[in-house]
Amino acid sequence: MAAVNRATSITLQEAADSSEQAELARRFLYHMSLMREVEDRIERKLYRQGKILGGVYVGRGQEAICVGAGMAAKPDDMLYPCHRDLGLYFIRGVHPRQVFAQYMGRVGGLTKGRDGNMHMGDLNLRIVAIISAMAASIPVAAGSAFALKYKGTKDIAFVFFGDGATSRGDWHEGINLAAVQRLPLVLICNNNQYAYSTPLEKQMACANVADRGPGYGIPAEIVDGNDVFAVYNAALRAAEHARRGLGPYMIECKTFRMTGHSAHDSGSYVPAHLWKEWEAKDPIRRLETLMLERSWADRATIDEMNAGIRAEVDAAIEWAEKSPYPDPATLTQGVYAE
Amino acid sequence: MPTTYLEAIREGIWEEMERDENVFLLGEDIGVYGGAFKITAGMLERFGERRVVDTPISESAIVGAAIGASFNGLRPVAEIQFADFISCAFDQIVNFAAKCRYRWNAPVPIVVRAPSGGGIHGGPFHSQNPEAWFVHTPGLKVICPATAYDAKGLIKAAIRDDDPCIFFEHKALYRRIKEEIPKGDYTVPIGKARVFREGSDLSIITYGAMVYEADEAANQLAGEGISVEIVDLRTVLPIDEETILESVRKTSKVIVLHEATLTGGVGAEIAARITEKAFDSLDGPVVRIAAPDVPVPYSPPLEEAFLPNAAKIVEKARWLLNY
Ligand SMILES: Cc1ncc(C[n+]2csc(CCOP(=O)(O)OP(=O)(O)O)c2C)c(N)n1
Numbered sequence: 001m002a003a004v005n006r007a008t009s010i011t012l013q014e015a016a017d018s019s020e021q022a023e024l025a026r027r028f029l030y031h032m033s034l035m036r037e038v039e040d041r042i043e044r045k046l047y048r049q050g051k052i053l054g055g056v057y058v059g060r061g062q063e064a065i066c067v068g069a070g071m072a073a074k075p076d077d078m079l080y081p082c083h084r085d086l087g088l089y090f091i092r093g094v095h096p097r098q099v100f101a102q103y104m105g106r107v108g109g110l111t112k113g114r115d116g117n118m119h120m121g122d123l124n125l126r127i128v129a130i131i132s133a134m135a136a137s138i139p140v141a142a143g144s145a146f147a148l149k150y151k152g153t154k155d156i157a158f159v160f161f162g163d164g165a166t167s168r169g170d171w172h173e174g175i176n177l178a179a180v181q182r183l184p185l186v187l188i189c190n191n192n193q194y195a196y197s198t199p200l201e202k203q204m205a206c207a208n209v210a211d212r213g214p215g216y217g218i219p220a221e222i223v224d225g226n227d228v229f230a231v232y233n234a235a236l237r238a239a240e241h242a243r244r245g246l247g248p249y250m251i252e253c254k255t256f257r258m259t260g261h262s263a264h265d266s267g268s269y270v271p272a273h274l275w276k277e278w279e280a281k282d283p284i285r286r287l288e289t290l291m292l293e294r295s296w297a298d299r300a301t302i303d304e305m306n307a308g309i310r311a312e313v314d315a316a317i318e319w320a321e322k323s324p325y326p327d328p329a330t331l332t333q334g335v336y337a338e
Numbered sequence: 339m340p341t342t343y344l345e346a347i348r349e350g351i352w353e354e355m356e357r358d359e360n361v362f363l364l365g366e367d368i369g370v371y372g373g374a375f376k377i378t379a380g381m382l383e384r385f386g387e388r389r390v391v392d393t394p395i396s397e398s399a400i401v402g403a404a405i406g407a408s409f410n411g412l413r414p415v416a417e418i419q420f421a422d423f424i425s426c427a428f429d430q431i432v433n434f435a436a437k438c439r440y441r442w443n444a445p446v447p448i449v450v451r452a453p454s455g456g457g458i459h460g461g462p463f464h465s466q467n468p469e470a471w472f473v474h475t476p477g478l479k480v481i482c483p484a485t486a487y488d489a490k491g492l493i494k495a496a497i498r499d500d501d502p503c504i505f506f507e508h509k510a511l512y513r514r515i516k517e518e519i520p521k522g523d524y525t526v527p528i529g530k531a532r533v534f535r536e537g538s539d540l541s542i543i544t545y546g547a548m549v550y551e552a553d554e555a556a557n558q559l560a561g562e563g564i565s566v567e568i569v570d571l572r573t574v575l576p577i578d579e580e581t582i583l584e585s586v587r588k589t590s591k592v593i594v595l596h597e598a599t600l601t602g603g604v605g606a607e608i609a610a611r612i613t614e615k616a617f618d619s620l621d622g623p624v625v626r627i628a629a630p631d632v633p634v635p636y637s638p639p640l641e642e643a644f645l646p647n648a649a650k651i652v653e654k655a656r657w658l659l660n661y
Contacts, residue, residue, distance in 0.1 A: 105638055111636075114633075115636050116636035119461060133422075167395045168396060168426065169426075170426075195394075196367045196374070197370055198392055202392050325638070325639045325640075326637050328640060331640055331644060332632050
């Protein structure tokens with residue numbers, strides 16, 4: 001009988017010193033900081049300047065989840081991101097300029113202007129475009145897992161979702177199907193305690209998303225979602241479980257959405273003390289502190305990395321702004337195979 | 339003080355809640371937040387949690403529970419945050435709510451409200467006009483108001499109606515449309531079109547946001563001495579055939595216009611009825627203007643090319659007038 005496992009997450013403090021750990025930490029930090037910088041520019045600059053239109057959703061404060069899990073995935077594993085998982089794209093080699101172009105509706109974006117914001121994917125990179133309807137991706141990811149198993153590969157699928165998505169029927173149907181078929185599926189929940197304005201207690205009557213794992217006969221564990229090493233290690237455990245043919249595995253990452261739901265929402269319904277409490281748990285600051293304490297990096301190296309990211313992002317925005325808009329004459333192309 | 343389309347819907351719901359204790363609301367983020375578009379702002383404070391229910395993200399449960407509550411004497415008004423996600427509740431609407439009365443004589447007096455439509459840079463998942471899916475379902479009523487007056491009168495009529503009503507609110511009209519409307523109680527009959535603008539040379543049969551594009555086109559054509567009549571359907575199921583045919587018999591030339599995509603759209607049904615029933619009055623083919631058969635694209639130049647607008651209407655109207 002599967003049970004909710006609360007004890008096995010490796011915390012920052014337990015992470016062993018080694019040059020490998022240091023190197024891993026540097027890569028975590030790079031991807032998390034890049035994600036933060038790109039999304040800050042999108043949400044706080046380009047959106048406000050009117051250069052980005054429509055919905056903007058960011059993963060501020062949640063960077064450790066997609067980066068930790070994304071680094072635990074192997075290059076041939078399938079990724080099904082949700083709307084606060086930008087880091088997954090960078091890990092798979094998407095360039096920031098493609099992301100800015102995507103947000104600005106230019107041909108240089110992943111969807112060439114057909115879709116906007118985080119609604120992007122690339123099958124060559126094994127990232128499936130976000131399905132806007134929450135939880136619709138769970139059964140689809142189960143189907144990927146089915147095919148990977150069917151073909152006799154050791155590859156697995158990772159699917160990401162929020163606490164709110166767990167209320168949809170698709171979530172339950174997808175997990176149950178994956179469970180009875182023992183499909184190699186890793187389920188990663190970012191429990192940021194709000195779905196738009198809806199707090200957790202209005203979303204579900206159980207205390208944890210992971211409490212639902214045993215109901216489907218699959219293991220589920222809870223980790224500190226602001227601790228990138230904890231997420232990474234849990235994702236490795238989950239992936240190992242799935243690769244060994246033992247079926248799906250759920251990880252609930254406890255975190256907090258450090259913005260409103262989207263750029264137009266100030267999040268006025270969030271009690272002020274929660275912002276303060278979680279600001280102190282910022283996953284990027286925490287990782288930096290750990291790296292400094294362990295002498296994995298010094299301040300100058302981190303500053304240098306951040307300066308590099310800012311320059312990279314400046315150039316990416318410049319490139320994206322020069323990328324043309326799609327030609328309206330292409331409007332009706334590509335609805336079917338041509 | 340003019341009332342916006344958005345405020346008109348709020349006023350209509352508010353008045354019905356004051357009038358009938360059995361009316362209650364359910365949906366995502368409608369209470370504390372007042373709804374993604376703020377239609378239900380202030381209602382939690384006024385009517386309390388018993389009657390303004392914030393639900394989990396569970397469209398099928400929202401509509402299913404609305405149906406069940408209606409069996410026990412309540413009059414639910416369910417909000418789908420974006421019409422694009424109404425498909426998550428499709429089965430409850432088309433297979434259960436729509437068929438109850440016919441199968442076992444059980445009325446389903448529910449309203450499902452859904453903000454629909456493009457022109458807000460929402461992309462493929464936040465811009466659709468899915469009315470035709472429901473028009474193909476006997477047992478439903480499908481309402482698409484264009485004016486603030488009609489939005490208020492029709493939401494009130496829908497809440498009082500004894501059959502399941504799908505109420506599409508066009509997002510691009512929410513704050514753009516403002517007009518003086520009566521304070522207090524009135525309803526607008528479901529299933530009745532209205533002549534939005536009288537004319538004699540050409541009829542445009544349309545609804546929702548396209549009423550205003552048609553009006554803009556009519557203004558341009560008026561400058562050329564052409565008189566355009568605009569019929570605003572207001573309800574797309576049932577269709578008010580009489581008003582449509584009357585206009586066609588008067589002008590002999592007709593354009594059927596909608597923002598939803600062309601194939602299998604409401605316009606196809608209207609065009610068929612006109613040719614069946616007013617063929618002898620026609621002085622040219624029934625012309626359809628609609629979005630092309632593609633998902634709603636995000637990028638502004640693509641979306642602009644996608645949406646029907648006054649310029650496209652004027653061009654087709656000139657062609658038809660010269661036919
Ligand atoms: C089926 C469906 N209903 C409603 C929405 C509108 N919506 C977009 S995101 C969101 C909240 C999602 O909350 P959660 O799953 O917890 O993810 P988070 O945004 O907190 O990361 C809602 C209601 C949607 N995208 N899909």
